[in-house]
Amino acid sequence: MQLTLNLNGTPLHEEIAPDTLLLDFLRAHGCKSVKRGCETSNCGLCTVFLDGRPILSCSFLAARADGHEVTTLEGLQEEAREFAAFIADQGAEQCGFCNPGFVMNALALFRENPDPDEEEIKEYLAGNLCRCSGYEGQLRGICSFLKWKKQGGRP
Amino acid sequence: MFTCKEYRKVETLEEAWQLNQKKSNLLIGGMLWVKMGHRNVQTVIDLTGLELNKIEENEQEFQIGCMTTLRQMEEHEGLNSYTNGAIRESIRHIVGVQFRNGATVGGSIFGRFGFSDILTMLLAMDSFVELYKGGLIPLNEFVNRRRDRDILVRIIIRKTPGTFAYHSARNARTDFPTLAAAVSYYNEAWHVSIGARPGRAMLLTVKEESTNAEKSREEFAKSLGEYTAEHIPVGTNLRGSAAYRRQLIKVLVKRACLEASPE
Ligand SMILES: Cc1cc2nc3c(=O)[nH]c(=O)nc-3n(C[C@H](O)[C@H](O)[C@H](O)COP(=O)(O)OP(=O)(O)OC[C@H]3O[C@@H](n4cnc5c(N)ncnc54)[C@H](O)[C@@H]3O)c2cc1C
Ligand code: FES
Ligand code: FES
Numbered sequence: 001m002q003l004t005l006n007l008n009g010t011p012l013h014e015e016i017a018p019d020t021l022l023l024d025f026l027r028a029h030g031c032k033s034v035k036r037g038c039e040t041s042n043c044g045l046c047t048v049f050l051d052g053r054p055i056l057s058c059s060f061l062a063a064r065a066d067g068h069e070v071t072t073l074e075g076l077q078e079e080a081r082e083f084a085a086f087i088a089d090q091g092a093e094q095c096g097f098c099n100p101g102f103v104m105n106a107l108a109l110f111r112e113n114p115d116p117d118e119e120e121i122k123e124y125l126a127g128n129l130c131r132c133s134g135y136e137g138q139l140r141g142i143c144s145f146l147k148w149k150k151q152g153g154r155p
Numbered sequence: 156m157f158t159c160k161e162y163r164k165v166e167t168l169e170e171a172w173q174l175n176q177k178k179s180n181l182l183i184g185g186m187l188w189v190k191m192g193h194r195n196v197q198t199v200i201d202l203t204g205l206e207l208n209k210i211e212e213n214e215q216e217f218q219i220g221c222m223t224t225l226r227q228m229e230e231h232e233g234l235n236s237y238t239n240g241a242i243r244e245s246i247r248h249i250v251g252v253q254f255r256n257g258a259t260v261g262g263s264i265f266g267r268f269g270f271s272d273i274l275t276m277l278l279a280m281d282s283f284v285e286l287y288k289g290g291l292i293p294l295n296e297f298v299n300r301r302r303d304r305d306i307l308v309r310i311i312i313r314k315t316p317g318t319f320a321y322h323s324a325r326n327a328r329t330d331f332p333t334l335a336a337a338v339s340y341y342n343e344a345w346h347v348s349i350g351a352r353p354g355r356a357m358l359l360t361v362k363e364e365s366t367n368a369e370k371s372r373e374e375f376a377k378s379l380g381e382y383t384a385e386h387i388p389v390g391t392n393l394r395g396s397a398a399y400r401r402q403l404i405k406v407l408v409k410r411a412c413l414e415a416s417p418e
Contacts, residue, residue: 060257126252
């Protein structure tokens, strides 16, 4: 079947199998940040934006993205780099495998709620699992990023 | 995951219904649940083209299209002001935001899952399901119906004046609930719905007279919890024993009842 979508600003028109998952489609199109961390819709590692809203690409048919805009971490490089530096500063991660999904969903949070409190941060990111850390470093990183943003985002 | 030979975005409910009569075809909502199984499917039936992903509200009721996501319900101002936030409370613990942007209310209610938070919540409200062939039936009747191949088109919630509260207990954040409890007061009766028993949610309706009206709010809430624990059967699974669930019922129903008590 035919699929037409916009991927990170580039229009695509492709022939796909009807049961292709969005995750596999994206990886086949060079978006290697999109990973499968579980097989059960639980880990959040496969998070991408569909028309700006975060979804699980492992549990979404590529066919359903027809006519829509899909954004992956590859399409948000600048925004992501700025934020990820604060996570790195805290030494929050160990293996870093969870990072792409976590960064995507954190960016989704900041778009929906630019000034979240700790409870709101924890609630929004509850669906992003990390097997190495205790989430404390990530939380500190988010809080210092938000503080920095509030102060005008200067070094 | 399932495999399929064809994907069909239907243009009418009739087309969807016809296709859905064949056992080899599969109707999907958000597909988060059906994806967990393994099946070879002929045609996947998708309702996303039917504009059923909306919540409409008028003076009398909410009409929630089956393709509305859990996240849309969680964020809906009208539903939350009517239920004093109980709708949001019943949904916000389900996996994560990305998940709830996919999972639909149609799939959640049609599935009649034992662990369902949202089924537990809606049972304690004046709710109905609108089926394509079966018409409008009270949710409390639909819950116990044998599964057929009809299509759930909308959920209707009547705005009967009332008060609502929702509490759940989870062993860990984002896990299925070990017990879910929704308590409401409308039409001069208490409605207590218990889910994750671990069986399907069950509703108990208690007229105020059957518990002693002389009691204080606190005493009444406690007695409602005890009465529920005696009358709603619970079982054991890996998340908790029947004895533990009976204790949870007493505590959660008491808390929810206090929260939903008319001043
Ligand atoms: C990992 C995981 C964790 C979960 N945790 C929780 C939890 O803690 N609490 C909770 O309440 N729920 C939980 N759920 C359930 C979830 O919230 C949804 O209820 C579930 O995924 C079904 O919704 P869906 O849109 O994905 O439906 P689907 O998986 O697409 O469909 C479910 C079933 O309903 C049928 N169906 C779908 N739409 C219709 C329709 N309109 N008419 C007729 N039939 C239809 C499908 O054919 C299928 O048989 C969890 C699910 C998963 C996968
Ligand atoms: S891969 Fe784990 S939620 Fe998608
Ligand atoms: S750092 Fe290893 S999974 Fe998160």
